[in-house]
Amino acid sequence: MMPLTESAATRSPHGIHRVAVLSLHTSPLEQPGAGDAGGMNVYVAHLCRQLRELGMAVDVFTRVPASQPARSVTATPGVAQPHVIVHHLPAGPDSATKDDLYRFVPEISQQIRDFYRGRPTPDAIHSHYWISGLAGLEVRRDLGAPLIHTMHTLARVKMRDDPSAREPAVRVRAEDRLAAEADVLTANTSTECAELHELYHAPSGRVAVVPPGVDRTVFTPHGPSRWLPSHERWKVHAGRHSAPQPPLRIVFAGRLQPLKGPQLLLEALSVAARMAPQERFEVALIGHPSGAHTLRMDRLLPGPTGPVRAELIPPVPATELAAWFRGADLVAVPSFSESFGLVAAEAQACGTPVLANRVGGLKHVVDDGATGQLLTGQSAVQWARWLVEVARDRSRLQLWGKQAALHAHRFDWAASARELARLYRVPKLEPCTA
Template sequence: MRVAMISMHTSPLEQPGIGDAGGLNVYVLNTARELARAGHRVDVYTRATRPSQGTVVDVTEGLRVINITAGPYEGLEKAELPTQLVAFAGGVVEYARCHGLRYDVIHSHYWLSGQVGWLLRDLWAVPLVHTAHTLAAVKNSYRSEDDTPETEARRICEQQLVDNANLLVVNTRDETDQLVEHYDADPTHIEVVSPGADTKLYTPGTSRNTERSRRELGLPLHSKVVAFVGRMQEFKGPQVLIRAVAKLFERDPSRDLRVVLCGGASGATADRAYYQDMVRELGLHRRVRFLDPRPPEELVALYQAADIVAVPSYNESFGLVAVEAQATGTPVVAARVGGLPVAVADGTTGVLVDGHAPENWADALAKLLDDDETRIQMGEAAVGHAEEFSWAACAQRLEEGYLQARLMPQQDCSARRAIGDGHHFDHHGG
C-alpha cells in the first residue's frame, strides 16, 4: 500500500522532549519505518519549521518526510496552528497532484492532523484512519489544578473525527472506553494496537555499562538514582517527583539519592526555570540535575544509569518511556492512569501509584530504593515484559487496520448533514 501519514504539528524527525515533540514523534517515526520495511510506501506530511529542511527528506527506503510550508517557519505557537489548517491541507493536495501521487489510506495523528485527513479522505476517496494520541476531554478530567484546560473547540474537532473517521486506532482498551464514554464512539470502529519499543537499541546494561554511563553523566557511582524523561510540563508531572523527593529528604536528610530530569520545556509552564526554582526552594539543588533532551542512542545511557525511572504523568495513552526504561532493565514507578497499567506490570516490573500526592510517591520510591533485592528482580522481569511490545508487531496490526478500513463503507452525505446541523454536538453540550 501507499500510505499518507499526517503529522501536521510536529515532525517525526524532531527531537522528543523538546517543545511539542514527544511520544507521538517516536510512534510516527517507528511505525512508518516498520511499514516501509514491510514493503509499503509511506509519506509523512508535516509542517515545515525551518527553510533548511528541504521539501523532502528520505528517511529510509520506502519512507519520506514531506515538509509543507504553511505559515511562518518560526514564531507560531501550537494554539495558533488551526489558522494554518487550510494552507497545510492545500500544500498537501498540491504536492500530491504535482507528483501524481495516489494513496490507498490516510493515517492522521492528533486532532489537527485529523482535520486535514478528514478533508483529504473525501478529496482522494480513500479511507481515513485516525490516532488521537491524547484527547481533550480526557486531559481535562485528569489535569492538575495548575494546568491549563484544553479548549471546547478542540473537543468539538475531536468529536467530528470520531464521527467521521473510517477507523480509530488506540493504544489500549482503556482508550477505547474513554472514546465511548466521552465521545460516544462506536466500538466496532476502534482498533487496539499497542505501541512498541526498540528493544535492539534499549538493552539491559551490565555493571560496566552503568558505571560508564554514570561517569559520563557526572553521577556518583554508589548513589541511588531516579530519572525522569519527558517534556517539562505540569501534565507530565515533574513537579510530583520533585515534591516527593523533598519528602524523602525530610524523612531522612542523609539519604544518598540523586535525581535526573531529562527534557525540554513545554506547555503553559514553558520555562524550565519554573522547575529549577522549585528545586532550589525545596533545598534540592545539590541533589537534582536537569539535562537537555537527547536522541535515543544517548537516552539508553540514562536509563541504564538509573535505579528507577519515574513516570508521574496525569495521563498517558500508553507510556513509551516506561517501556523503554524496562527494556534496559530498569524498573518503573508510574501513576496508575491511562495505558501505564498495561505498560508496567504492577508489582512485577515496577510499582503503580494511585494519585499524585507527594507522600504516596515518596512511599513508593522509598520502598523500592531501600529494597535492593526486589528492585533488581523487577529490573530482570522488566526486560522480558518490554519484549512483548515491538514496533514490528505494531506496524503489522496497523497494516491489518488499514486493510479493514479499506473494506468499510464511506459515510453518506445524510449522516454528514446531521452532524453539521449540530444535532450531535447538542447531545454533548457543545
C-alpha cells in the first residue's frame, strides 16, 4: 500500500488533538442522494470540519474497491492546520455491496493499524454505522483510544417500522455487540437513546444524545429559488376562462428506495388528484435509486396528462438543494424510518414547511402543527387528505414556513462538535431519558 499522508499534530483546547473517524461504507466526499450516500455523509463531513475548527486533526478512513489505489485527500484544502484528511483503503471487489463489507473488516482494520505504526495514535476513535463499528472494536485496543460509535440507523428499528424491511442477521449481531462494548454510543434524539436501551440493552450511562446540525450558511430562507419549468398543459387543464391557482409544489429529496417512501408520496398524489380534481400538484423527486430493493420509478411516475406532474432530478449539491427547497411550498419526508431526518431540518432552515411520517427522529425535528405536519400510519389516503387540505389553504403553509425558519436555529453543527469533544474526553456519561 502506498504511504498515506499524515495529519498535522496540533494543540486543542479540549484536550483532544487527533481523532480517527471510521466511515467505511461511504465517504464524506460523496454526493448525498447517490448510491449509499445520504444524511450520514453530511453528518460526517460537517462534524469533521467542526472538529477541525476546535483544533483537532481528523483522519477519516473509508473503503474503496481493491482495484483502486490507496490515496489520501485533504478535505479542508487551503485552510490553516490542522486538516481533515480522507484516506481511501482498498479492500474487496468492485461488486461488493454495503452488506458484504463486513467480510473485509479484518483487512481494513489491519490497514488502519499500519497507518498509525510510527505515527502518533488518536485520542479517540469515532465509528459510523455498524460496519465501521466492527473495525473500531478491532483497532481500539491496539491504538489505546476509546471507541465512540454512532449507529445512524438501527436494524431492529427499521424492521419494526417497515414490515417489508429485511436486515442481515450479521448486522443485528454486530449492533448488539457495539451496544455492549463501545465506550460511548451517540444517539441523534432521545427516542433513539431509548431504542438503544430497550431494543439493544445498551448499558445505562453509556448513551449520549448528540443532535445533528444544519449548515445555515447554505440552508437559509434568503437566496435563489428553483423550480420545474412552466408547463403549457396547465392552461388546458384549467380551462379557457379560469385563472387557476398555482400548483402545490412539493420536493422529495433522498435515496429512491422503499424505506424513504417516494412510492407512498406518489400514491398519495394519485389519490389526492381523485379527491380534488380541481387541484394541481407538482413534485420534484431529487435523488437516485439505492440499495438492494430499488424502485422502478418509471412505473410509479404519473403520465404526462392529468393534475399531477412529477419529475426525477439527479442528486444536487447543497446550494442547489437549498434553492429547490426555497422554490417549494412543501417538503415531503414520507420515510418509514428515520433516525433523525436531516432533510426535514434543512428544509425548515430554508423556511419551507414539512409533511412527514411520525417516526423516529422526525418527531423531534418537525414541530407538529407549527412548522409542518406529522402523520401516523404511513397511509396514502391520509397523506392525500393533508395534501388536498394544504393545497386549499396556502396561508397555513406560509405561516408554517416562517415558524420553520426560526425553529431550525436549534440545529447547530458547532454545538454538536463541542458535545462530541466532551464525549471523546470523558467516556463516563449520565443516563439519558426519552
